[in-house]
Amino acid sequence: MSVTVEQIKDAVWQLHKEQAIELVKQGLEEGLDPVDMLQNGVIRGLQIVGEKFGAKEYFLAELVMGGKVGEPCIELITPHLPPSVEGKPGTVVIGAVTGDLHTIGYGLVSTQLELAGFEVHKLGIDLPSMHFIDKAKELNADIIGLSAFLVTTIPYCNEVISYLEDMNLRDEYKVIIGGTETSADKAEAMDADGWALNAVQSVQLCKRLMGKEAQANDQWWASDKRIG
Numbered sequence: 577m578s579v580t581v582e583q584i585k586d587a588v589w590q591l592h593k594e595q596a597i598e599l600v601k602q603g604l605e606e607g608l609d610p611v612d613m614l615q616n617g618v619i620r621g622l623q624i625v626g627e628k629f630g631a632k633e634y635f636l637a638e639l640v641m642g643g644k645v646g647e648p649c650i651e652l653i654t655p656h657l658p659p660s661v662e663g664k665p666g667t668v669v670i671g672a673v674t675g676d677l678h679t680i681g682y683g684l685v686s687t688q689l690e691l692a693g694f695e696v697h698k699l700g701i702d703l704p705s706m707h708f709i710d711k712a713k714e715l716n717a718d719i720i721g722l723s724a725f726l727v728t729t730i731p732y733c734n735e736v737i738s739y740l741e742d743m744n745l746r747d748e749y750k751v752i753i754g755g756t757e758t759s760a761d762k763a764e765a766m767d768a769d770g771w772a773l774n775a776v777q778s779v780q781l782c783k784r785l786m787g788k789e790a791q792a793n794d795q796w797w798a799s800d801k802r803i804g
């Protein structure tokens with residue numbers, strides 16, 4: 577019987593690691609759309625893990641397990657994601673802000689940006705705000721990407737922007753934010769240059785910030801323009 581994206585999603589949120597991996601492998605062999613498997617299978621499954629954690633049906637052990645089930649599935653799918661044929665649109669430094677240990681989201685954004693031709697430097701997790709700025713200077717970056725998954729870590733996105741302002745460097749870089757608890761409104765409130773809901777839309781956002789054409793989409797937001 578053929579694998580469905582629904583089965584992958586269910587195996588992920590039910591935390592059946594081996595089954596999820598097997599389904600992804602089989603799905604790839606059978607020609608299931610890798611973007612669909614990623615977005616509506618693995619990522620949707622992880623969102624359900626988060627919802628169950630929020631509803632106190634799952635606890636920290638299950639949250640940890642969710643990450644362990646999702647990561648190998650994403651690794652398997654990544655080489656099958658469609659690459660871009662354009663030249664290099666720009667350079668991005670990206671990582672998770674101070675106090676934030678969520679690696680999967682910014683990892684996926686990095687992968688999609690690389691596939692779209694961007695030069696991407698993954699800086700890591702739980703980074704001091706100055707580290708983003710030091711690396712952006714050192715690597716001559718165009719865009720600083722800040723990933724924050726917790727309400728308690730979002731203020732550190734703000735901190736990076738404040739430091740840039742204090743150092744008279746705010747106009748040198750485009751600053752974008754993302755992660756579960758972020759939103760276009762929060763990005764706008766902290767004077768970021770953009771926000772995106774997911775990795776695919778992060779590419780649209782970065783292309784637009786680099787002055788390239790991007791398709792209209794209602795789930796990303798760039799500086800002065802809200803689309804959708």
Ligand code: B12
Nearest residue numbers: 626630643677678679680681721723726727754755774775
């Ligand atoms: C897996 C997971 C973990 C794993 C992470 C493992 C890993 N290697 O990353 C572990 C176990 C470490 C973890 C720990 C914690 N977690 Co957690 N976690 C999750 C979970 C279930 C999935 C996150 C994930 O990776 N999703 C997969 C990604 C790919 O999906 P995504 O969010 O759609 O990602 C896209 C966007 O966010 C965007 N994006 C991401 N980064 C960026 C950056 C830029 C620049 C842009 C433009 C876009 C962008 O693109 C991504 C790719 O498409 C979420 C639930 C959820 N709904 O997110 C909770 C969740 C984020 N965690 C939560 C909590 C509370 C915690 C803990 C505090 C739990 C605890 N009591 O210890 C700790 C905090 C650790 C820390 N200091 O960071 C809460 C946060 C709630 C809140 N209000 O702040 C959530 C929402 C669960 C919940 N419903 O309560 N967690």
